[in-house]
Amino acid sequence: MQMHSLAFDISHTLAGGLVLISFMMLYQDRLYSLLNVFALHAVVLALSVAWQAYIQDAPHLYITAVIALVFKAIVIPVALHRIVKQLGIHRDIESAVSIGLTMLAGMALVALSMVLMLRVTADADPLAREDLAFALSVVLLGLLVMVTRRNAVSQVVGFMSLENGLVLAATGAKGMPLVVEISVAFSILIAFIVIGIFLFRIRERFDSVDVSALDDYRGERR
Amino acid sequence: MTMASLDPVAAVLLVPILSAALLAVLPGYRLTARLNVVASMLTFVSALSLFVIERPQPGPYVLVDDLNIVFIVLNTFVGFTTSIFSASYIAHELEAGRLTPVYLRFYHAMYQTMMFGMNLAFVSNNIGLMWVAVEIATLTTVLMVGIYRTHAALEAAWKYFILGSVGIAFALFGTILVYMAARPIVGEGQDGMIWTLLIQNAAAFDPALLNVAFIFLFLGYGTKVGLAPLHAWLPDAHAEGPTPISAVLSGLLLNVALYALLRFKILLAVNPHAIAPGPLMVTMGLVSLIFAAFMLYRRRDIKRLFAYSSIEHMGIIVFAFGMGGPLANFAGLLHMVMHSLTKSAIFYAVGHISQIKGTQRINRIRGLTVTHPALGWGFVVGVVAIAGLPPLGIFMSEFLIVSSTFARQPLLAVALVFGLLLAFGALTLRLTSVAFGEPRGSKASAEASYVPMLAHLALVLCAGTYLPAPLVVWFQHVARLLG
Numbered sequence: 001m002q003m004h005s006l007a008f009d010i011s012h013t014l015a016g017g018l019v020l021i022s023f024m025m026l027y028q029d030r031l032y033s034l035l036n037v038f039a040l041h042a043v044v045l046a047l048s049v050a051w052q053a054y055i056q057d058a059p060h061l062y063i064t065a066v067i068a069l070v071f072k073a074i075v076i077p078v079a080l081h082r083i084v085k086q087l088g089i090h091r092d093i094e095s096a097v098s099i100g101l102t103m104l105a106g107m108a109l110v111a112l113s114m115v116l117m118l119r120v121t122a123d124a125d126p127l128a129r130e131d132l133a134f135a136l137s138v139v140l141l142g143l144l145v146m147v148t149r150r151n152a153v154s155q156v157v158g159f160m161s162l163e164n165g166l167v168l169a170a171t172g173a174k175g176m177p178l179v180v181e182i183s184v185a186f187s188i189l190i191a192f193i194v195i196g197i198f199l200f201r202i203r204e205r206f207d208s209v210d211v212s213a214l215d216d217y218r219g220e221r222r
Numbered sequence: 223m224t225m226a227s228l229d230p231v232a233a234v235l236l237v238p239i240l241s242a243a244l245l246a247v248l249p250g251y252r253l254t255a256r257l258n259v260v261a262s263m264l265t266f267v268s269a270l271s272l273f274v275i276e277r278p279q280p281g282p283y284v285l286v287d288d289l290n291i292v293f294i295v296l297n298t299f300v301g302f303t304t305s306i307f308s309a310s311y312i313a314h315e316l317e318a319g320r321l322t323p324v325y326l327r328f329y330h331a332m333y334q335t336m337m338f339g340m341n342l343a344f345v346s347n348n349i350g351l352m353w354v355a356v357e358i359a360t361l362t363t364v365l366m367v368g369i370y371r372t373h374a375a376l377e378a379a380w381k382y383f384i385l386g387s388v389g390i391a392f393a394l395f396g397t398i399l400v401y402m403a404a405r406p407i408v409g410e411g412q413d414g415m416i417w418t419l420l421i422q423n424a425a426a427f428d429p430a431l432l433n434v435a436f437i438f439l440f441l442g443y444g445t446k447v448g449l450a451p452l453h454a455w456l457p458d459a460h461a462e463g464p465t466p467i468s469a470v471l472s473g474l475l476l477n478v479a480l481y482a483l484l485r486f487k488i489l490l491a492v493n494p495h496a497i498a499p500g501p502l503m504v505t506m507g508l509v510s511l512i513f514a515a516f517m518l519y520r521r522r523d524i525k526r527l528f529a530y531s532s533i534e535h536m537g538i539i540v541f542a543f544g545m546g547g548p549l550a551n552f553a554g555l556l557h558m559v560m561h562s563l564t565k566s567a568i569f570y571a572v573g574h575i576s577q578i579k580g581t582q583r584i585n586r587i588r589g590l591t592v593t594h595p596a597l598g599w600g601f602v603v604g605v606v607a608i609a610g611l612p613p614l615g616i617f618m619s620e621f622l623i624v625s626s627t628f629a630r631q632p633l634l635a636v637a638l639v640f641g642l643l644l645a646f647g648a649l650t651l652r653l654t655s656v657a658f659g660e661p662r663g664s665k666a667s668a669e670a671s672y673v674p675m676l677a678h679l680a681l682v683l684c685a686g687t688y689l690p691a692p693l694v695v696w697f698q699h700v701a702r703l704l705g
Binding site: 122123173174175192 | 348350351353354357358361365368380383384387388391394395398399401402405406410411412414415428430431433434
């Protein structure tokens with residue numbers, strides 16, 4: 001019983017830590033610091049997944065943990081760092097909405113996901129239950145980062161933190177199949193995007209990867 | 223489960239993925255374009271043979287039943303005809319210098335990978351695998367939408383990617399929740415994701431969890447279906463990519479997402495305490511229909527016009543499936559098939575038209591029936607069909623949807639008819655200016671392949687005048703499956 005509650009506490013802390021770091025992402029106003037916070041996010045995710053692998057006795061989850069650690073916490077942030085440097089966009093992030101409002105919206109989203117998930121999963125075991133509630137919070141906060149940022153790099157960071165929430169949910173659901181495959185699939189997807197951003201630049205089609213600059217070219221060419 | 227009976231299923235998956243690998247390395251336009259056609263034809267033939275073979279038992283990964291055969295055959299058929307169209311379209315693009323040989327290789331490889339992803343989504347019996355397959359299909363189309371590397375194309379691809387991945391994320395979260403709901407009943411591991419096992423046990427699942435799961439799945443896959451207000455990626459992706467991709471996006475990829483939704487709708491229908499997915503689907507369908515019908519009036523880009531028309535028709539189809547019942551499901555299924563055939567035929571015509579005229583702007587294209595009779599009249603028939611006029615197939619399916627709705631919910635039917643008439647008005651307005659009147663723009667003769675367009679239109683006409691009895695029986699059976 002003692003062990004069980006310790007296992008519960010540790011996974012609880014790690015999942016809660018992820019939500020907290022998601023909040024930290026909301027108010028980063030520089031790309032470099034946003035990338036650093038994201039790397040931290042990925043490290044905590046890796047720890048959380050590894051812990052799940054240990055308590056569920058599911059060794060294949062260690063693969064997902066290693067992917068999170070190597071790919072998301074090291075390779076991608078380093079690559080994005082270099083891209084940001086090359087593009088010369090390491091100044092401020094232009095946030096579409098003010099930080100105060102963003103934080104309020106973030107709190108509302110977390111409250112929403114807690115109320116929603118804790119209510120509907122009343123019969124599930126408490127560990128999976130809280131894990132899901134935290135995971136949904138991370139997903140929604142990632143979405144919020146994507147919505148409030150106009151810059152392509154920070155949108156990708158938002159997407160990756162969203163995806164971290166999904167991995168958290170998938171590993172929390174005990175015995176779920178295909179988790180490793182899904183995390184590999186996601187990594188490939190992200191690699192494609194990062195390469196895409198990089199390629200656009202070296203082809204010099206864009207002066208910036210700011211999506212609002214792209215908006216000028218869109219659509220109904222009147 | 224003998225080997226012989228498994229073969230067509232394997233072929234439907236293996237032919238595209240192997241030819242994708244082959245096409246990625248082979249040089250030369252003539253060879254690869256032909257190989258693309260041959261591979262698509264082989265896939266279509268193996269899909270057809272699913273009708274005659276003894277079905278394999280549903281395994282942990284693969285399922286063949288009456289529902290997905292309809293989707294697979296339609297998918298591979300349109301994939302096949304589009305590959306023929308694509309061969310002549312791409313030849314022109316190479317001449318015009320819009321595509322380089324390297325990108326061409328990439329394009330063909332992606333085309334086959336996309337067919338693989340879509341077929342995998344249809345045959346998968348595992349909801350996790352289905353999700354991965356939809357993701358593969360989406361990712362390949364994102365890459366193809368951006369293939370011209372213009373500002374507009376890259377922006378369309380970026381937007382498609384961002385919205386698509388949010389959809390992907392929600393769908394995965396929903397999938398995880400379905401697994402969570404299944405776990406106490408079906409057991410841990412693989413079994414909790416096998417659709418045939420889920421459907422047997424769904425009555426005992428926790429309804430609250432299932433409800434939330436469906437909301438996420440509906441939002442996630444609904445983004446892919448292009449339902450308003452989640453449709454923002456769709457017009458850009460259609461307008462900026464190569465036209466063969468617009469044809470498969472409208473004709474096929476939207477159906478893949480719809481298929482995934484239908485699978486989960488069936489699952490929810492089994493559980494007596496879960497919410498009925500019907501009202502949700504009816505509302506979103508109706509909103510998409512009316513919204514898109516209004517948007518049709520303001521389009522100036524011809525591919526964008528028909529992209530909105532796709533939103534409109536997906537709205538009608540989701541509405542029909544949301545109404546449920548044997549008749550509405552039958553009509554929805556028929557409408558889906560008719561829409562795929564008609565819309566891809568229109569895009570074949572539009573592709574050649576915009577190549578000849580060198581523009582996609584509607585007001586620069588006039589008098590097509592005078593300068594290019596075959597293309598112009600093909601276009602006219604296609605638009606008349608998509609607008610829902612008799613004696614073509616879409617008239618019949620729309621008539622069935624409207625009449626079955628009138629019998630049950632007259633008020634909803636009024637809204638439906640309003641949307642249909644609105645869209646009809648917009649399309650006729652555009653049709654008269656594009657097809658008739660004083661010719662405008664280039665009059666260069668078309669080096670078009672008319673066969674795919676004519677084949678589709680002939681099928682639509684045939685379905686509108688005479689539906690073969692075995693097909694009707696089959697569709698009625700599938701409609702009952704859909705509940």
